[in-house]
Amino acid sequence: MCHSCVCKIGPSMLASDLSCLKDEALKVVAAGADYLHLDVMDGHFVPNITWGAPVIKSLRQHTTAFFDCHMMVSEPEKWVDDIKDAGGDQFTFHLESTSNPEALIAQIRAAGMKVGVAIKPGTPAESVLPLVPLVDMVLVMTVEPGFGGQSFMADMMPKVTFLREKFPALDIEVDGGLGPATIDAAAKAGANMIVAGSSVFRAANPADAILLMRHSVERLGNGKADADLTRRQ
Numbered sequence: 001m002c003h004s005c006v007c008k009i010g011p012s013m014l015a016s017d018l019s020c021l022k023d024e025a026l027k028v029v030a031a032g033a034d035y036l037h038l039d040v041m042d043g044h045f046v047p048n049i050t051w052g053a054p055v056i057k058s059l060r061q062h063t064t065a066f067f068d069c070h071m072m073v074s075e076p077e078k079w080v081d082d083i084k085d086a087g088g089d090q091f092t093f094h095l096e097s098t099s100n101p102e103a104l105i106a107q108i109r110a111a112g113m114k115v116g117v118a119i120k121p122g123t124p125a126e127s128v129l130p131l132v133p134l135v136d137m138v139l140v141m142t143v144e145p146g147f148g149g150q151s152f153m154a155d156m157m158p159k160v161t162f163l164r165e166k167f168p169a170l171d172i173e174v175d176g177g178l179g180p181a182t183i184d185a186a187a188k189a190g191a192n193m194i195v196a197g198s199s200v201f202r203a204a205n206p207a208d209a210i211l212l213m214r215h216s217v218e219r220l221g222n223g224k225a226d227a228d229l230t231r232r233q
């Protein structure tokens with residue numbers, strides 16, 4: 001983890017060898033990851049199923065890394081307490097998954113977690129504007145949520161630029177298809193939290209992959225955001 005870096009890199013555990021999740025997590029933490037991105041999928045909100053609170057709780061026994069829980073689920077309010085109890089640090093829900101985001105944000109805050117709001121590729125950036133003052137982070141998806149290993153959607157970058165221009169200190173995360181070939185576009189647009197799955201776990205040297213992305217954001221980034229990923233529990 002880099003304490004002096006504005007840019008934060010969060011490997012997506014979805015791309016790891018899930019038969020040894022603990023070892024994979026420890027590997028990327030040792031390689032310089034700032035946090036771990038945990039994709040919770042329910043087979044309903046997205047057409048894939050991964051894991052839920054029990055797996056997160058098991059992983060929590062082995063690391064103090066910040067857990068950024070990306071909740072690709074319908075009815076996210078059902079899982080707030082379980083994710084908190086499992087050791088989640090941030091609960092990122094999809095704007096498309098709830099009719100009452102303000103109530104959900106209050107529930108996540110009451111549970112003691114940081115709050116992220118995610119938008120799918122088809123959702124305009126304008127739709128999160130009323131929520132920005134209430135959340136810690138906006139996640140702009142750069143693939144359709146559901147699967148790792150997809151191609152980066154460069155046409156999502158205007159959303160990041162739009163949010164960065166309006167909110168210089170907002171934590172803006174991008175997720176999907178990020179790696180050496182795409183990081184500069186995300187950095188220039190203003191993303192400061194980078195989720196990277198395949199490009200980290202399939203790299204010959206994960207530490208090099210993380211460093212390359214970090215340098216890109218530090219060099220080209222244009223915001224003042226500096227995500228506080230200190231664990232509060």
Ligand SMILES: O=C(CO)[C@H](O)[C@H](O)COP(=O)(O)O
Pocket residue numbers: 012014015037039070143144145146147148149150175176177178195196197198199
């Ligand atoms: O949320 C996700 C998919 O819904 C994943 O986090 C994302 O796809 C990262 O994987 P990769 O870097 O391999 O594209």
